[in-house]
């Protein structure tokens with residue numbers, strides 16, 4: 002299966018007899034930004050959930066780092082996904098009443114990562130994303146773009162090879178997109194992180210990935 006982080010082979014998915022994804026093929030390598038464009042309802046979230054192993058395909062196979070994910074036992078499959086990637090859902094699940102620092106630290110806290118290791122990882126991502134000025138703010142008081150940045154920071158604490166982000170630029174203006182996408186490119190270059198990003202923006206206006214795809218009528222096409 003080579004060195005692909007992610008490989009989808011002829012993946013199909015239907016809901017209540019209605020086909021949402023049809024024979025989808027996708028390969029994602031290291032240090033690579035993949036952008037998937039499609040209208041609302043095109044199946045972008047469904048595709049990302051298949052990649053993150055949150056839902057099972059009806060047909061086809063999902064390989065993560067060369068392993069056929071759905072042929073593994075549940076525990077192995079969960080570990081495979083959590084070792085390889087960090088998933089940022091479409092509705093960001095930050096906790097408004099906690100500070101930026103607490104939100105970023107929370108997943109590592111839950112996993113039982115020791116305080117010193119947590120603190121170092123936190124300082125690393127804060128430095129990378131330039132978040133030190135809002136660290137003690139409550140997330141409920143942040144702008145949409147700032148929240149996206151915090152969600153990105155939190156996803157990076159575990160140093161994933163791949164970040165899967167569902168419409169991270171949805172509530173950000175053009176200048177904000179430029180800043181956020183600049184950070185994404187910087188992380189690709191400095192850490193070798195790969196990204197899969199969805200957007201309803203159908204034109205390559207404000208940002209473009211290393212690989213660009215359109216999702217139309219359940220079919221994914223490289224452009």
Ligand SMILES: Nc1ncnc2c1ncn2[C@@H]1O[C@H](COP(=O)(O)OP(=O)(O)OP(=O)(O)O)[C@@H](O)[C@H]1O
Nearest residue numbers: 016017021039040041042043044045046047048201
């Ligand atoms: N669990 C589900 N049960 C039934 N239908 C579903 C389910 N999940 C998604 N769908 C349907 O599948 C289609 C694709 O949904 P999906 O959420 O993947 O679209 P999307 O491209 O992410 O849209 P948006 O840009 O609005 O987020 C939609 O018609 C949606 O209603």
Ligand SMILES: [Mg+2]
Nearest residue numbers: 045046091167
């Ligand atoms: Mg969606």
